Amino acid sequence: MTLKRKLVNTLLLGTTLLMAPVVTNASPGGLDSNGGHTCRTNCSQYGLENGEYHYHRNGEIVKVTTPTTNTSTKNTSNVAYQDAVNHGKVLNSKLSAYHQAINSGDIAKINGLYDAFTKQLKLVESKIGKVSGSSNRSSLNEQYVRPAKIAIERTIYEVSQYRLLSVISADIANGNIEKAISNTEKLERLKDRADEIKDAGGYQQLPSGVNKSLRASEANHQGNLLTHLLATYNEAINSGDIYEIDFLYDQFTxxxxxxxxKIGQVSGPNNRTALNEKYITPAKISVERTIYEVSQLRLMYVIVDLIESGQTSEIDSKFKVLDRLKNRADEIKDAGGYKALPSIIKEDLEGFEGELRNPQDFSDAGLFEAHFIDVGQGDSTLLVTPNGKTVLIDGGKESEADQLIQHLTDLGIQTIDLMVATHPDADHIGGLVPVLEQFEVKKVVDSGKSHTTQTYMDYLALIDQKNIPFEIAQEGSFLNVDSAVTIEVLNSLEESSDTNDSSVVLKVSYDESDFLLTGDADAEIEAEMMAEGYNLDSEVLKVGHHGSDTSTSQAFLEAVNPIIAAVSVGDNSYGHPAPTVMDRLTSYGVELYTTLQSGDIIITTDGQEITVYTER
Known part of the structure; x- marks a missing residue:
């Protein structure tokens, strides 16, 4: 072998030796692009498990759970992007169908597609939110979401109107007339809001067919509501009850x-004519049959006010107007050929007029009034005596004082002759503070039970500041306001540890009519009043403690034996009024009213007959 040959062999051997450590330390198998691989043979020799992924770095084995690679991230990103695109294409397909429905001008078709379309839109927005890269998301939103949202915003108010009209239709069909009226008012607000939003946003107008369809539907629903009210109004006419006719007149007209x-907004003169014939003509006939009688009754109410206030100089002129009104009624009805009203209506009006034309007789038959005022979850009762004296018993919470003050103002009351605070809880005396500030109060009667609240301190401070006579109620005593009315104190426990037990309980009597006003007195106080031998028998009971089951025991109810019961209560978390108490009163045959359901409850009596009026 030549020297040159030996040298080549030596060099090759050296190269082999340089490479040997890598080969010796590596487990069998090729390396991937990251320089790692999965162990398949002789794994335990290198401290590896069979199938375990690892790298070879500087002669050492480096174990990893998964290969370090961007391939998985890229794949995940691509999947999310493609998923968003796929759902976006579905949304575009639904958008195309939605646009076709819009262009047809058929609101029923638009409504039919709306829910599925908006559901798909929400899904696409969710999918796009999972795509990486803000530019990718912006591009997808611009391509799929924005066009869909524009279509929805063009139609959302019309779809809402369409659906609310269906609710109104169901309200009428189920006889929920007050709810139907409330929803028609809501519809008006919805239409006004739609105009504001669309004008501000510059949205493309919908085809005229959409509005035409909605307005025609609205007119028919309103017509159905009027027809229902007309049936009730005609029932009152046929019964000959002029007072019920008067009560229904304003809402009906x-x-x-x-x-x-609404009919005036319907497209097409023939359509409007048909709707007017169906709905308006029958209603107008009933109004024209009764308008003069209602006008006579209301004019006589004005004369009552003049008599009670002593403004006798104006009474004669009002009677002259009444005479002209009666003559005009006869002329109009004879000319128009209207069906005659039941004769009892004329008899009642003539009887009322006869009483008014003799003011002395009328004033002798004065009325006593008890107003159970709706002050929410609180208590406030106003008494108006036959001689015009006023007694205000409690005032509800201060937050509800506006309702109380408005009620007093509407009655023309400027002076409270007697104010009674049954006990110092805020839901009874809170509203008395603004009354003390704004009205002349001649005298205050209190339970004498003190309290540490700021409301109670303000109440006492105002009484002191205005130098109003202040008296502690004494059980068994009488409060003198009007000689025609007796007000007896049946309970007032100044020393009681419980504010409710300290409640001033009053029995108010006018001739043969008695009212028992119990504040928040509980069953223990009820038992004590029975044990004391008080005559509790009363036609009207103001139910104790807002109808709580702590009051109005069966024994007490039997002792009072009421015909009518009023509960002063509002929305609350106390469970007032308790179902057991309501059932007890109903089972006893009591005519039951709550301010929560009826609003203000006004009970009047001439000393013999008792009449109940409610706000709603």
Whole structure:
């Protein structure tokens, strides 16, 4: 072998030796692009498990759970992007169908597609939110989401109107007339809001067919509502009850005017004529049959106010107006050929007029009034005596004082002759503070039970500041306000540890009519009053403690034996009024009213007959 040959062999051997450590330390198998691989043979020799992935670095084995690679991330990103695109294409398909429905001008078709379309839109927005890269998301949103949202915003108010009209239809069908009226008012607000939003946003107008369809539907629903009210109004006419006719008149005529307005918005003169014949003409006939009688009754109410206030100089002129009104009624009805009203309506009006034309007789038959005022979850009762004296018993919470003050103002009351605070809880005396500030109060009677609240301190401070006579109620005593009315104190426990037990309980009597006003007195106080031998028998009971089951025991109910019961209560978390108490009163045959359901409850009596009026 030549020297040159030996040298080549030596060099090759050296190269082999340089490479040997890598080969010696590596487990069998090729390396991937990251320089690692999965062990398949002789794994335990290198401290590896069979199938375990690892790298070889500087002669050492480096174990990893998964290969370090960007391939998986890229694949995940691509999957999320493609998923968003796929759902976006579905959304575009639904958008195309939605646009076809819009272009048809058929609101029913639009409504039918709306839910599935908006559901798909929400899904696409969710999918796009999972795509990496803000530019990718912006591009997808611009391609799929934005066009869909524009289509929805063009139609959302019309779909809402369409659906609300269906709710109104169901309300009418189920006889929920007050709810139907409330929803028609909501519909008006919805339409106004739609106009504001669309004007501000510059949205492309919808085909005219959409609005035409909605307005025709609205007119028919309003017409159905009017027809329902007309049936009730005609029942009152046929019964010959002029007072019920008067009570229904304003709501009925208001809905008549609204229906005329809605029909006026319907497209096509023939359509409007048909709707007017169906809904407006029958309603107008009933109004024209009764408008003069309602006007006579209301004019006589004005004369009552003049008599009670002593403004006798204006009474003669009002009677002259009444005479002209009666003559005009006869002329109009004879000319128009209207069906005659039940004769009892004329008899009642003539009887009322006869009383008014003799003011002395009328004033002798004065009325006593008890107003159970709706002050929410609180208590406030106003008594108005036949001679116009006022007694305010409690005032509810201060937050509800506006309701109380408005009620007093509407009655033209400027002076409270006697204020009674049954006990110092805030839901009874809170509203008395603003009354003391705004009205003249001649005298205050209190339970004498002190309290540490700021409301109670403000109440006492105002009484002291205005130098109002202040008296602690004494059980068995009488409060003198009007000689025609007796007010007896049946309970007032100044020393009681419980504010409710300290409640001033009053029995108010006018001739043969008695009212028992119990504050928040509980069953223990009820038992004590029975044990004391008080005559509790009363036609009207103001139910104790907002109808709580702590009051109005069966024995007490039997002792009072009421015909009518009023509960002063509002929305609350106390469970007032308790179902057991309501059931007890109902089972006893009591005519039951709550301010929560009826609003203000006004009970009047001439000393013999008792009449109940409610706000709603």
């Amino acid at each position: 208001k809905q008549l005017r609204i229906t005329e307005l």
